[in-house]
Amino acid sequence: MILVFGEEFERDVTYELVALAKRLGDYKVVVSEDFDDIDGDVIRVERLNWKVVKELHDRFKPEGVLFANAPSGMDLAPKLAGITGIPMVTNVIKLENGDRFKATSLTYGGKVLVDLEVDKPSIFVVNRGYYDPNEGRGTPKVERLDLDFEDDVELIEVVKPEEDVDISKAEVVVSVGRGIGDESNIELAKELAELLNGVVAGSRPIIDQGWLPKSRQVGRSGKTVTGKVYIALGISGATEHVEGVKAKNVIAVNTDRDAPIFRIAKVGVVADVNELLPVLIEKLREIKS
Amino acid sequence: MRIGAIVRIVPDLVMGIEIEESEIVPFKYVPNERDEHALEEAVVFKEKTGGNLEVVGIVDDELRDDEAMEEALALAYAKGADSLKKIVLNRRTFDRREVARAIADHFKDYDVVMVGIQSIDSFAGYLGGILSGVLGYSYVGGVVGVDYDGGLIVQKELGGGVVGKFRVKTPAILGVVSAERPITFVPLVKLRQAMKEMKVEEIEVEVPDMGGIEVVRFYEPEKPEITLLEGDVEELADKLVEVFKSLSLV
Numbered sequence: 224m225i226l227v228f229g230e231e232f233e234r235d236v237t238y239e240l241v242a243l244a245k246r247l248g249d250y251k252v253v254v255s256e257d258f259d260d261i262d263g264d265v266i267r268v269e270r271l272n273w274k275v276v277k278e279l280h281d282r283f284k285p286e287g288v289l290f291a292n293a294p295s296g297m298d299l300a301p302k303l304a305g306i307t308g309i310p311m312v313t314n315v316i317k318l319e320n321g322d323r324f325k326a327t328s329l330t331y332g333g334k335v336l337v338d339l340e341v342d343k344p345s346i347f348v349v350n351r352g353y354y355d356p357n358e359g360r361g362t363p364k365v366e367r368l369d370l371d372f373e374d375d376v377e378l379i380e381v382v383k384p385e386e387d388v389d390i391s392k393a394e395v396v397v398s399v400g401r402g403i404g405d406e407s408n409i410e411l412a413k414e415l416a417e418l419l420n421g422v423v424a425g426s427r428p429i430i431d432q433g434w435l436p437k438s439r440q441v442g443r444s445g446k447t448v449t450g451k452v453y454i455a456l457g458i459s460g461a462t463e464h465v466e467g468v469k470a471k472n473v474i475a476v477n478t479d480r481d482a483p484i485f486r487i488a489k490v491g492v493v494a495d496v497n498e499l500l501p502v503l504i505e506k507l508r509e510i511k512s
Numbered sequence: 513m514r515i516g517a518i519v520r521i522v523p524d525l526v527m528g529i530e531i532e533e534s535e536i537v538p539f540k541y542v543p544n545e546r547d548e549h550a551l552e553e554a555v556v557f558k559e560k561t562g563g564n565l566e567v568v569g570i571v572d573d574e575l576r577d578d579e580a581m582e583e584a585l586a587l588a589y590a591k592g593a594d595s596l597k598k599i600v601l602n603r604r605t606f607d608r609r610e611v612a613r614a615i616a617d618h619f620k621d622y623d624v625v626m627v628g629i630q631s632i633d634s635f636a637g638y639l640g641g642i643l644s645g646v647l648g649y650s651y652v653g654g655v656v657g658v659d660y661d662g663g664l665i666v667q668k669e670l671g672g673g674v675v676g677k678f679r680v681k682t683p684a685i686l687g688v689v690s691a692e693r694p695i696t697f698v699p700l701v702k703l704r705q706a707m708k709e710m711k712v713e714e715i716e717v718e719v720p721d722m723g724g725i726e727v728v729r730f731y732e733p734e735k736p737e738i739t740l741l742e743g744d745v746e747e748l749a750d751k752l753v754e755v756f757k758s759l760s761l762v
Contacts, residue, residue: 232670301638305645310724328635338728375650375681384673503749
């Protein structure tokens with residue numbers, strides 16, 4: 224039996240886990256919020272914390288446990304592995320069931336895949352975007368369990384970011400990464416965005432540096448861009464970043480022709496973004512004038 | 513307040529790696545970026561609480577003298593760490609359960625331990641979370657800020673730019689994703705001075721064999737067919753303008 228722990232803070236990914244679980248065998252899905260269209264046996268608990276996870280793991284003794292590579296799953300999965308000592312695989316993009324599990328993990332910043340064979344029971348933290356969430360939708364059979372264990376971690380406040388622009392809704396997003404080199408070069412990206420009637424955004428290292436506000440972050444921890452064009456300037460394309468790129472057309476500029484960002488790009492440009500941008504901007508200015 | 517911070521080294525992806533079926537061969541190592549954020553946050557937390565900060569490097573035996581580990585510890589010293597340790601794992605392992613069990617005894621006396629939420633070479637566990645399970649400590653990952661009001665208040669990313677504030681019982685391990693301030697730059701002169709002055713207690717530990725995960729092969733992901741433009745900058749800019757025109761952007 225496969226035990227799926229739904230994601231508390233990012234609900235949609237739960238359906239992807241269910242889609243995967245259906246391929247692996249019998250399964251139960253544990254959630255702490257109301258889901259009215261999860262396919263299969265659903266266990267509704269009041270809250271999801273490591274004590275609840277441990278209790279249900281001990282109760283059902285699953286051969287495999289699935290968590291999402293998301294805020295809740297990334298906390299609960301390793302805790303369970305630490306307590307129980309059972310094997311744990313992260314960044315899973317493919318999983319098959321047999322005498323042992325066969326898992327594929329995407330690692331080294333998206334540059335390497337590793338095929339693994341894993342003993343049962345085991346824990347898997349699954350990346351987003353590899354299983355169709357629609358396959359996880361259907362009719363639930365809900366059982367409520369009173370497992371209200373107090374946790375050593377208590378949520379006291381949720382803070383939403385102040386937004387100047389909603390990059391998730393912008394049709395054209397010009398996004399900068401570490402390859403931009405210096406904060407002053409962000410002005411070039413802003414100018415390009417302006418010429419293309421778009422908005423400027425950035426990858427995690429740019430936000431960490433404080434060069435752009437948090438509301439402009441693209442990726443797992445930030446926003447998902449869904450517009451017409453995403454222009455990635457000097458962004459390597461780590462898994463956490465590309466999870467947030469769902470634009471219809473991706474144009475990527477990077478000096479490293481093996482950069483993972485090129486795997487999601489329609490057009491790739493092998494160049495130093497700081498050399499390319501001034502020339503490109505000049506040409507666009509000429510056209511505009 | 514006894515504060516611990518873990519620093520590790522990882523393959524430098526900018527310098528490149530060689531992907532062999534049985535192993536990944538790095539050309540160079542660098543301090544793990546998320547651990548650098550954990551260290552920075554630990555320094556911030558020391559400043560806030562007046563606590564004592566001990567920084568612990570964790571490294572495989574074959575890399576015990578690698579300059580990246582020396583650099584990571586020297587950075588910690590230069591930023592104000594009160595003491596430094598280096599835990600040397602007697603054998604290399606990709607399995608974070610094994611690392612957590614090997615080092616657990618040395619993390620029993622802290623109130624708060626900060627560690628990068630993950631390292632770029634991981635595929636078998638997150639060290640901080642697993643260590644918390646082994647020790648029975650509280651754990652929060654995705655941490656972007658830590659405060660103290662007599663108890664621990666932790667800010668954690670919940671996705672989509674939303675942050676949750678959590679009250680966390682100590683002792684706790686915190687998986688840091690970003691420090692609340694940009695990483696402080698340490699000038700080369702200060703770094704070299706730190707390398708000369710710092711004293712590092714070395715501890716060797718045995719890594720248990722827990723089994724259960726077998727690597728079949730490492731390989732490069734398939735490269736999808738894309739239009740890849742190469743050439744001089746003038747030529748590339750012209751081609752990009754044509755791409756923009758085809759998308760009705762200009």
